[in-house]
Amino acid sequence: YIGSGMIESKGAFLLNLLSVFLQTILVGDSGVGKTSLLVQFDQGKFIPGSFSATVGIGFTNKVVTVDDVKVKLQIWDTAGQERFRSVTHAYYRDAHALLLLYDITSRTSFDNIRAWLTEIHEYAQSDVVIMLLGNKADMSSDRAIRRDEGERLAKEHSVPFMETSAKTGVNVELAFTAVAKDLKHRAAQHPNEPKFQIHEYIESQKEKSGCCSYF
Ligand SMILES: Nc1nc2c(ncn2[C@@H]2O[C@H](COP(=O)(O)OP(=O)(O)OP(=O)(O)O)[C@@H](O)[C@H]2O)c(=O)[nH]1
Ligand SMILES: [Mg+2]
Secondary structure, eight states: OHHHHHHHHHHHHHHHHHHSOEEEEEEOSTTSSHHHHHHHHHHSOOOOSSOOOOOSEEEEEEEEEETTEEEEEEEEEEOOSGGGHHHHHHHHTTOSEEEEEEETTOHHHHHTHHHHHHHHHHHSOTTOEEEEEEEOTTOGGGOOSOHHHHHHHHHHTTOOEEEOOTTTOTTHHHHHHHHHHHHHHHHTOOTTSOOOOHHHHHHHHOOOTTTTOOO
């Protein structure tokens, strides 16, 4: 009886998960490519041209299928500019996942990651899924941050990491599906099942673009 009860509650849990939108937030300095990453994931395109900074905050709903289960993500695109910071803090508390971006061509955006993590730990739930993304991986000739620097920083903070390109689409889908997979596994976790290993999943799936263009 205990066994079947556990299965029932697991099913109910999963049902509950599927009926709600899981809140995912994109954060990082202005210009790192948060809006572009979301547009690439949502519409499969990149709109080149002049940069127009996001004002305030907006969201896009996306359904991601993981292991034959539909997971609903509500992805919030925040403004990186300092003057909007207090607006975005209010959204951290309800976030299930956070994608933290820097731009591989910008040392400043990389150095600011520590400050972003401090803010995240201050305002977000302690069990929030965090993923570090080094975006603009296509711009290899302007690279300022080596991939191993990103890997090291991520390791220091025990968060998964990958390089992405909103322009070419490299690893964009993976970033969001890895988050969806992790959230789904957490919700449907049976006590005796092994935990979903997001780090290992990403390592096995990610494309290491521009592997040989370190300066
Ligand atoms: N080459 C290249 N350019 C990119 C990439 N992602 C974004 N960009 C460009 O970088 C600029 C900034 O991109 P956005 O997506 O607007 O940046 P953001 O992080 O949303 O900025 P805020 O809204 O101010 O926080 C734009 O000109 C984009 O076209 C990428 O992966 N590769
Ligand atoms: Mg933006």
